[in-house]
Amino acid sequence: DVVMTQSPLSLPVTLGQPASISCRSSHSLVHSDGNTYLNWFQQRPGQSPRRLIYKISIRGSGVPDRFSGSGSGTDFTLKISRVEAEDVGVYYCMQGTHWPRTFGQGTKVEIK
Amino acid sequence: EVQLVESGGGLVQPGGSLRLSCGASGFTFSRFWMIWVRQSPGRGLELLSNIKPDGSEKYYVDSVKGRFTISRDNAKNSLYLQMNSLRAEDTAVYYCVRDNWGPEYWGQGTLVTVSS
Numbered sequence: 143d144v145v146m147t148q149s150p151l152s153l154p155v156t157l158g159q160p161a162s163i164s165c166r167s168s169h170s171l172v173h174s175d176g177n178t179y180l181n182w183f184q185q186r187p188g189q190s191p192r193r194l195i196y197k198i199s200i201r202g203s204g205v206p207d208r209f210s211g212s213g214s215g216t217d218f219t220l221k222i223s224r225v226e227a228e229d230v231g232v233y234y235c236m237q238g239t240h241w242p243r244t245f246g247q248g249t250k251v252e253i254k
Numbered sequence: 255e256v257q258l259v260e261s262g263g264g265l266v267q268p269g270g271s272l273r274l275s276c277g278a279s280g281f282t283f284s285r286f287w288m289i290w291v292r293q294s295p296g297r298g299l300e301l302l303s304n305i306k307p308d309g310s311e312k313y314y315v316d317s318v319k320g321r322f323t324i325s326r327d328n329a330k331n332s333l334y335l336q337m338n339s340l341r342a343e344d345t346a347v348y349y350c351v352r353d354n355w356g357p358e359y360w361g362q363g364t365l366v367t368v369s370s
Contacts, residue, residue, distance in 0.1 A: 181356040190349060190360040191299070197355055234299060238356045242315040245299040 144169045144237050148246035154254045161222040163249045165235035170215050172239070179238030182211055182220045185248075186231040194233075195220065227253065256280040256359045258350045263364030270340050270368070276333040276350030276361060284308075284328040287353035290335045293363070294346035303335070304353060318344075340368045 145168040182195040195211035347363040
């Protein structure tokens with residue numbers, strides 16, 4: 143199975159400041175169809191996960207533009223340009239290129 | 255508005271069975287692949303199974319293959335997960351998810367606890 147490794151696992155941030163989460167995969171996530179199926183999810187306390195980003199950098203419906211995704215191959219990043227209080231939660235990356243699809247272990251974002 | 259509502263969770267003894275259901279609304283259910291994902295403190299998020307829009311293709315992760323069966327009824331806008339031979343490690347919150355270039359919309363989840 144493809145292993146997804148996130149860092150850091152805990153990220154204390156100051157309101158209004160940027161934040162960045164890394165996700166590395168054990169295998170290339172480039173699919174034979176040319177797409178790279180890398181997703182990012184946000185899970186606020188007590189809620190279900192919510193998709194933020196798919197195919198590396200495409201924001202989901204209603205996702206604020208302060209969230210952005212980048213990367214290629216095995217190395218990916220989620221950035222929050224200016225952290226707001228509502229961004230507190232756990233963030234997960236997930237690869238959908240190889241079966242079984244696998245998630246990272248999660249990065250907990252909290253306010254300093 | 256897309257809505258996915260799971261039901262059927264509960265407490266079951268090891269070796270027992272449970273059937274989860276998911277009612278979908280707010281979109282054309284028969285056009286989308288659907289997924290079951292579970293989440294537990296020990297195993298994190300785990301995508302268990304997915305099913306093609308017409309039900310003709312189904313895929314399972316090794317940890318549930320042969321024990322769990324995914325199915326759907328497009329006439330009822332419903333997704334199901336039949337879980338047999340349940341083990342303690344199957345204890346988790348189970349989510350019904352619409353697949354669209356990856357897990358898109360998630361239900362609120364239903365808790366399954368396997369314990370004697």
